[in-house]
Amino acid sequence: MTADRVADRALCGARTRSAGGRACRNPAGKGTSHVGTGRCRHHAGSTPSHLVAAEVVVAERALRTLGEPIPTDPLEGLQRAVDSAAGLHHGLQQLVREAAASDDSRALVPRLALYADAIDRLARTARQAVEARLTERQARINQEQGELLVRFVVAALAVAAIPPELHRPFRAALAVEIDRHRHIEEGGTP
Secondary structure: OOHHHHHOOOEOOOEOOOOOOOEOOOEOOOOOOOOOOOOOHHHOOOOHHHHHHHHHHHHHHHHHOOOOOOOOOHHHHHHHHHHHHHHHHHHHHHHHHHHHHOOOHHHHHHHHHHHHHHHHHHHHHHHHHHHOOHHHHHHHHHHHHHHHHHHHHHHHHHHOOOOHHHHHHHHHHHHHHHHHHHHHHOOOOO
16 A cells, blocks of 8 residues: 555554554554544454444544534524534434444443433523523514514505405414414424
């Protein structure tokens, strides 16, 4: 293998006795269940502690690459943080269940640690949302948007020269639909 091919992949990196203390040039995780991460099998990569460490690294890498930052309104951002924390909590809960069902303690230990962190993150973001009275503010914003929509529709009816006596039933039907959709958005049934 050429030197440039070695440079573009992860290596074991353990100090070797046979090569005078130089770093091992085997691919990271060679001969283990965590190929591409951690030590090779010749340098303790298959020991329980290295398997756990490799699982943690793999899980953290996956978490770091899940999304790019985007500009957002602070309240919307807080709601997204709560939703994201809840999704992360749910996903890790599933991973913990799978590892527990398979009796794979090497996979279970790091997943439990990440799951515990997810519980803490969800609790923190939910508390911040409550403190910001996010639900109350979102309900007020939804109400204002509904009222604005009704005003636009009434103005459109006037521009279209629809007689005012027909406005009232249309406005009532529109208000019912807005309330129904708001109820669904708040977790109610249609």
